Amino acid sequence: MSTGELRGRTVVVTGASAGIGKAAAGVFAEAGMQVVLAGRDEERGERAAREIGERGGEARFVRCDVTRADDVTRLFVAAVDAYGRVDHAFNNAGVPGDGRLVDLTPADFDRAFAVNTRGVWLCLREELRLMAAQGHGSIVNNTSVHGLRTVFPGIGAYVASKHAAVALTRVAAMEHAGDGVRVNALAPGPIDTEMLAASEAAVGGATAWRRLIPSGEVGTVRQVADVALWLFSSAASYVNGQTIGVDGGFLAT
Template identity: 45%
Template sequence: MSMIFSGRVVVVTGAAAGIGRATALAFAAQGLKVVVADMNVAHGEETVEHIKALGGTAVFVSCNVALESDVKRLMEQTLSTYGRLDYAFNNAGIEMEHGRLADGTEDEFDAIMGVNVKGVWLCMKYQLPLMLSQGGGAIVNTASVAGLGAAPKMSIYCASKHAVIGLTKSAAIEYAKKKIRVNAVCPGVIDTDMFRRAYEADPKKAEFAARIHPVGRVGTVEEVASAVLYLCSDGAAFTTGHALTIDGGALAI
């Protein structure tokens, strides 16, 4: 499998922690120049420091992906700093709600959809023209196993991740002949800060989260990062419009 990335440029949103940080580090380890984007300035700059400590190249850009002006500025700074954009990992997302559909609020709906759906749409809206201008590229969006089925008591989050897959597939078809590939990753439960906030306060919930995966554990951020790098690599040159599950077999049941 070809994983030759040296000298190329990638934008990673939601890169201050968790899956985003792990993927930013993995890209940097392969020789890419990384644009680290997040709303959390302190942790985003910490990701850059980690990359530089390993001998990599990175810059931080503060960005709220739900704001068009922020996303436009992110892409402008990427171009002015590194001169190109080869890959994008649109990973920024907001946590799910915890309640039945009828108990949800309009504020919850707007917040989740604003980041998870509008954010991905805005990022691709500004990434695709850059990639077109240089003759190609690859985009990976973070969806979820919740985007491939039902998710009781997190209906808004579930709908947002279904929408991410819809955006991914549609963009993939639109740009298939333009040498731009667009795919999504659909993680199961992954050991992140978000996971710990949601489950570890209740050990029984944490145990259940592990049991829903036939492999008997939750996933790691590095396992998701590996999948993202594969989808960006030349080894996945014939793969576009795909929603790749990283779920320990959960959806195979």
């Protein structure tokens, strides 16, 4: 895939201090993009930005809690102040939501939706305003195969919040297609991250997933990031409102 056209463009990545977000920020920087990393963990986020700089990329970190509207607004003000515009965004920040529905507390449920759904909406609101005004842009929301299909019991809040994020993707794509803005989503299956490792107790983690994936393999963060990069490119210019599985064939079963 040729991504030379993305050189010099600005991308905002949420949840960028670890896992898929950190990997994606690195992949985008390799393509020559100016990367604004956002997250709550300032130490890890600053380190991730420095690592990109040490490899010759252009990146900076902005502390942001995507559940806080003021934080999200400040994030995009900072991005525009630094680079003049926001061409692309990868809304990646997410949290688990473990527990059977009857055992969840209202706080458990609200936390999953605050990050995985409301956080996506707050970011979309800023991104869509900026991109519609400039007449171009591409947004990728990182959801989950759980947003398309209920896989395991015991993670109901997570499943529901990811379904809602898929719905937000479709609505945003429909509302802003005429503004030159595309909005798509990724639906990763099991990816080798801290979150997958932490799911061992609740749903069996990688061991349980390998029995469900046709390839029998757990995915890598790079495999997810590469699809997001493709969605930003002109090669995907007629792809809009879609949720693309990055799942080793799971959704095909």
